[in-house]
Amino acid sequence: MTPDARRATIAVAVMVLVLLVPGPLAMLGAMIAAGIAGLLFLARTAHTGAPARTEDRFPVRLHRGVSIGCLIAFALLLVTLPILATATGDAVLSLFDLFYRAGSFVFGGGHVVLPLLQAETVQTGLVEPGAFLAGYGAAQAVPGPLFTFSAFLGAVTTSGPSGALGASIALVAIFLPSALLIIGVLPLWNRLRRAPRVQRALKGVNAGVVGLLAAALYDPVFTEGVTGPHSLVIVAVAFVALTAWKAPAWAVVLGAAGLGALLL
Numbered sequence: 001m002t003p004d005a006r007r008a009t010i011a012v013a014v015m016v017l018v019l020l021v022p023g024p025l026a027m028l029g030a031m032i033a034a035g036i037a038g039l040l041f042l043a044r045t046a047h048t049g050a051p052a053r054t055e056d057r058f059p060v061r062l063h064r065g066v067s068i069g070c071l072i073a074f075a076l077l078l079v080t081l082p083i084l085a086t087a088t089g090d091a092v093l094s095l096f097d098l099f100y101r102a103g104s105f106v107f108g109g110g111h112v113v114l115p116l117l118q119a120e121t122v123q124t125g126l127v128e129p130g131a132f133l134a135g136y137g138a139a140q141a142v143p144g145p146l147f148t149f150s151a152f153l154g155a156v157t158t159s160g161p162s163g164a165l166g167a168s169i170a171l172v173a174i175f176l177p178s179a180l181l182i183i184g185v186l187p188l189w190n191r192l193r194r195a196p197r198v199q200r201a202l203k204g205v206n207a208g209v210v211g212l213l214a215a216a217l218y219d220p221v222f223t224e225g226v227t228g229p230h231s232l233v234i235v236a237v238a239f240v241a242l243t244a245w246k247a248p249a250w251a252v253v254l255g256a257a258g259l260g261a262l263l264l
Contacts, residue, residue, distance in 0.1 A: 007207035010037050014211030019219065024105045024116055031208050038204015039197055062186050071184035074177055078104050091160030092169060098126075099150050099173035110146025112212040113174075118220040121153055131156045133225055141253035150174040230263040 002008040014030045081097035084090075102116045114136070121127040135152040154170025155163055185192070192198050226232050238256045241247040247255075 002207050002210050006041050007038075007203065007210075010034050010204055010207040011211035011214070013037075014208040015214045016211075018115070018212060018215040022115065022119065022219075024101060024119075027112075027116065027212065028105050030211070031205060034204045034208025034211075035201040036204070038207065039201045042200045042203045062183060064187055067184045067187050070180040074104070074180040074184065077180075078177070095154065095157065095160055095166060095169050096173045099154070099170045100177060102150070103147070103174040104177040110149070111216050112209060113147065113149075114216045114220055117150070117153060118224075121157070122220070126157050126159065127153055128156075128158065129224060132220075136221075137253055137256070141250040147171075147174050231260075234259045234263065 002011045014034055017030045017033075018027055077100060081093065081100055085093040085097045098120045102113055102120060105116060106113045118132060122129050122132050132153070135149055135156070139146055139149040139152065148171065150170040150173075151167040154161070154166035154168070157166050160166070161169060226235055234256050237259065238252050241255065242249065242252050
């Protein structure tokens with residue numbers, strides 16, 4: 001997603017900003033800046049030939065009122081949940097707000113959500129650091145989106161709702177923003193995806209996502225997971241097994257767990 005110098009520069013700039021100024025607002029600002037940079041400095045994607053008719057058809061049709069209602073609901077929840085959680089002190093609302101904000105501020109792959117989740121759960125004492133990394137490792141060994149990691153975090157919280165209730169709240173809250181946005185944008189999608197300005201902005205955002213993934217690889221994965229030479233040995237062995245020997249992810253995770261029991 002960064003095949004040229006300009007997109008690579010956008011990715012590195014986003015990585016630097018997110019690492020030096022951590023937090024959800026910095027991440028959101030970095031992605032907005034990446035989109036603006038793409039709009040200003042990146043060329044439109046070149047197309048060869050006429051697109052097929054099937055590419056222009058989107059069978060899902062939604063009433064405009066439903067879409068607008070979903071966009072309004074997304075914005076209202078994003079604004080009012082923190083206020084209500086703070087005013088009432090309700091643990092359920094606080095947990096729902098935490099994961100709803102994480103789902104709202106994430107762009108790109110699920111790994112991008114890791115810094116946000118770590119800041120909101122580990123750094124606040126809601127989840128133990130060891131449990132966070134163990135859950136992340138287990139999530140890599142099973143199929144499905146990484147967002148399901150939120151269910152594990154909701155289940156192991158040290159205060160407020162936990163167990164099945166905490167897992168359900170976290171899982172619904174983190175997926176709800178994207179569901180509302182998808183329904184809200186669907187009526188405009190065919191028009192938006194052909195707009196040259198939107199194409200350039202999306203290319204910038206895609207480059208920014210690469211920077212976010214790089215930042216997430218360093219913090220919290222590397223900083224929390226690689227704490228000494230023994231853990232670095234485990235990482236190196238697991239990396240070779242996964243990339244060179246094409247071992248399945250679940251086997252690599254189990255093997256790393258075994259090495260950890262012996263070396264750490």
